[in-house]
Structures are given as C-alpha cells and as structure tokens.
Amino acid sequence: EPEVTQTPSHQVTQMGQEVILRCVPISNHLYFYWYRQILGQKVEFLVSFYNNEISEKSEIFDDQFSVERPDGSNFTLKIRSTKLEDSAMYFCASIPGGQGMNTEAFFGQGTRLTVV
C-alpha cells in the first residue's frame, strides 16, 4: 500500500540553526500539507501546497518557514533559524484530489524536532 514517508524520524538541532524536514508524498497525489503538533496539544495546520505553489498558510507559517517541491517527488519544510518553540512533531500529508475530489488525507509518521 502506498504511503507518505518522512525523514528523519527525529531531529535535534541547536537554536538558530536551519533544519529541513523531508517528505515523499504518495506519487499521484495533488495536494500537500504540513502540520505540526506541539507535545500534548492539538494538530495545527501550517501550509498547503498545490500546483507548485502555496495555496494557504497559517499565522504560524511566518518568514522563517518555507516549503519546496524541488523534483516532483520530495516535499520539504525548511525552518531558517529555529527557536525553542519550534520543538514539535511535524506531519506531512497528501490528498489525492482529482476528479471526484478524494479528500482523504494520508499522513506520514512524523518528524520529531527538538530544538535545544
């Protein structure tokens, strides 16, 4: 069964460093998302990506964040200068879309980011 894969599973970084979280969505999906979950809290929407551009972003997704789909398979989230409060589990998701608009989201297993 196709699945969304995320790497690494756990990343520890020093405050102020740049991190790149990587995701490989399911190959024929059209919509891509990043969500985050701070420990013990609910899952929050960060950004959605469709047709090679950002379609929506939340207030959390400030200038320190960026997303790319550089090669048609990978979907990356970059945090330029990490802060302690960026520590969270980051989930990538993709939706098939297309005719009939299948809206079921498929999630990766997440990357736990720890900023020290």
Added chain:
Amino acid sequence: AQSVTQLDSHVSVSEGTPVLLRCNYSSSYSPSLFWYVQHPNKGLQLLLKYTSAATLVKGINGFEAEFKKSETSFHLTKPSAHMSDAAEYFCVVSDRGSNYKLTFGKGTLLTVNP
C-alpha cells in the same frame, strides 16, 4: 470558516463497555469528516471518514460514526472497548472552502480500565 469541537478532553471506560466520543463541527460547505487515532509517540491513523455518502460510517477496529447534519455532529462509537483502544482521538473536518486543509479538534484521550 470550518471548526471542530470535541466535547470531552478525557473519556474513561471499562473494558467491554461502550465508547462514545463526541464531536460537533462547523462548515460553510458540504464537509468531509474524519476520525484519526494517535497512540503514544505514534503517527496519525485514519479510523473512518464521511464524504457525503452513507451517513453511518464504519471504520477499522469496530468503530463507527454517524453524520447528523441537523445536529452538526459526528460522534464516534464502539460497542465494546478493548484495552488496545486507549489512545488520543481527533475529530477532523475539511471542505472545499478551505482548499481541503484539515482542521483538527483538540483531541479526546480515551482511557480503558481493566
């Protein structure tokens, strides 16, 4: 704008007794509704989904949910709880007005007592 309210932050049941996790939603369009489960230190697993077909939806592990438009509810039920059901459960809504992004409820922690 879409939103989800999970009415209980914590539900505790005994093994073998019924489970009810309550969820109300708000959406300006015909919504898709989902329940996801998250076991400790694990990812998000889809339990079931409603996407404008049958209003009573059956999912994995014996869970089901009923979409009630008049009550804007999508409560999750299971006739008999198992110890392995202990986890965090998230009710989720999406619609075309939000470009199909998912909006999560705050979650309900289900505890199953022996």
